[in-house]
Amino acid sequence: MINPQSADVVIIGGGIVGCSAALSLSRRGLRVILLERDTCGSRSSGVNFGGVRRQGRTIEQLPLAVRAKRIWDTLPDYIGIDGEYIQSGHLKLARSQQEFAELESYRERTRDFGLDLQLIGPMTLRQRFSWLASNVTGGSYCPQDGQANPRLVSPAFAAAARRAGTLIFERFTVSGIEKLSEEFHVSGADGSRFTAPNLLNCAGAWSKDLAAQFGDEVPLTQGYPAMAVTEPLPFFIPYSLGVCGSEVYCRQVQRGNVVMGGGRGIGLTDSTSRSTAEMLQTLMARIVRLIPSMRNVQIIRTWSGVEAYTPDKQPILCASPTTAGLFHGFGLSGAGFEIGPAVGEVLADLVIDGRTETPIHTFDLQRFTLS
Numbered sequence: 003m004i005n006p007q008s009a010d011v012v013i014i015g016g017g018i019v020g021c022s023a024a025l026s027l028s029r030r031g032l033r034v035i036l037l038e039r040d041t042c043g044s045r046s047s048g049v050n051f052g053g054v055r056r057q058g059r060t061i062e063q064l065p066l067a068v069r070a071k072r073i074w075d076t077l078p079d080y081i082g083i084d085g086e087y088i089q090s091g092h093l094k095l096a097r098s099q100q101e102f103a104e105l106e107s108y109r110e111r112t113r114d115f116g117l118d119l120q121l122i123g124p125m126t127l128r129q130r131f132s133w134l135a136s137n138v139t140g141g142s143y144c145p146q147d148g149q150a151n152p153r154l155v156s157p158a159f160a161a162a163a164r165r166a167g168t169l170i171f172e173r174f175t176v177s178g179i180e181k182l183s184e185e186f187h188v189s190g191a192d193g194s195r196f197t198a199p200n201l202l203n204c205a206g207a208w209s210k211d212l213a214a215q216f217g218d219e220v221p222l223t224q225g226y227p228a229m230a231v232t233e234p235l236p237f238f239i240p241y242s243l244g245v246c247g248s249e250v251y252c253r254q255v256q257r258g259n260v261v262m263g264g265g266r267g268i269g270l271t272d273s274t275s276r277s278t279a280e281m282l283q284t285l286m287a288r289i290v291r292l293i294p295s296m297r298n299v300q301i302i303r304t305w306s307g308v309e310a311y312t313p314d315k316q317p318i319l320c321a322s323p324t325t326a327g328l329f330h331g332f333g334l335s336g337a338g339f340e341i342g343p344a345v346g347e348v349l350a351d352l353v354i355d356g357r358t359e360t361p362i363h364t365f366d367l368q369r370f371t372l373s
């Protein structure tokens with residue numbers, strides 16, 4: 003039992019958002035305590051698909067995504083490991099004229115963000131990727147998007163934060179939070195208490211109740227992206243692949259396994275989930291429609307994760323409108339691995355500077371409470 007320990011900031015949640023915020027705050031000289039119910043990076047941040055892509059994001063998310071890209075590009079310096087991050091490129095595929103028109107339109111609308119999108123027509127596609135099905139008629143290639151291993155990257159953010167001075171308490175269950183005068187008092191089931199004038203709500207799919215406790219109501223729901231990985235195959239997919247509509251996506255790691263996702267699994271308990279047999283059959287059928295040679299490959303492992311979704315699929319990233327010193331960073335809606343490191347930096351900006359240069363007005367939670 004630790005009693006009471008004070009800091010400048012207490013962070014609840016040791017996913018990529020909480021750990022990145024901790025790292026930034028500690029590097030900028032603040033005393034930081036991070037509390038994680040399980041182990042850092044054990045939830046969404048450590049079990050995701052590993053897509054590190056800007057292509058396909060909403061215009062509003064691109065400034066965050068571009069800021070995050072700068073972190074990804076310097077990952078070994080930033081967190082001490084490369085996390086198997088590679089700029090493999092991200093290829094988004096179209097299966098109709100209408101989908102290709104969507105890709106063209108996206109390229110026009112995002113020209114200012116340096117994505118360098120290259121449209122690929124059917125002839126070139128066929129020449130370069132003979133393994134794609136004939137119903138794939140075009141694509142948009144983002145050369146500097148990539149992929150990484152979330153099981154390595156997310157815990158490494160925690161390790162880097164610890165080296166920078168953050169005190170991390172894992173397997174710590176928060177049993178109570180109250181604000182008395184200018185200080186938040188956070189207590190644990192074992193009687194430990196932590197106090198700080200700033201509190202960061204980075205509790206992922208479990209952030210809703212914490213926010214509501216301070217009058218910040220968010221219509222957050224939990225979702226469970228279905229994932230699977232195949233046996234090792236001869237290497238043939240050089241890029242991370244997606245399709246318009248996002249019903250399926252896949253990438254092949256250097257060891258040869260093809261990691262794939264699409265559709266939803268089911269929740270088992272409040273914090274566990276899995277893919278279902280029906281979803282996996284659908285997923286395999288979708289993959290085979292895209293890459294016919296995948297017809298008889300073996301799936302060797304399946305999984306899912308508990309993710310926080312907002313109704314508009316945009317994150318919550320803001321200072322609390324009701325409570326001074328409280329900041330929210332959650333609701334990354336199935337796409338927070340790439341932007342997570344920047345979300346953490348922005349939270350540090352908000353705590354220390356009271357503002358950030360990255361435009362985040364779209365992510366204010368008052369979009370749900372004031373409408």
Ligand SMILES: Cc1cc2nc3c(=O)[nH]c(=O)nc-3n(C[C@H](O)[C@H](O)[C@H](O)COP(=O)(O)OP(=O)(O)OC[C@H]3O[C@@H](n4cnc5c(N)ncnc54)[C@H](O)[C@@H]3O)c2cc1C
Nearest residue numbers: 015017018019039047050051053206307334337338339340
């Ligand atoms: C299967 C899957 C595939 C995905 N694929 C991609 C992808 O390819 N690319 C991409 O960009 N994004 C992807 N995502 C989304 C991305 O993983 C998430 O958006 C991101 O990791 C969210 O990070 P987080 O820190 O907000 O949440 P989390 O990683 O969930 O971290 C929140 C942490 O808070 C802790 N916590 C909760 N309540 C408490 C409490 N009371 N006390 C202490 N700790 C608490 C939890 O234990 C958890 O560790 C995927 C997600 C899933 C599930």
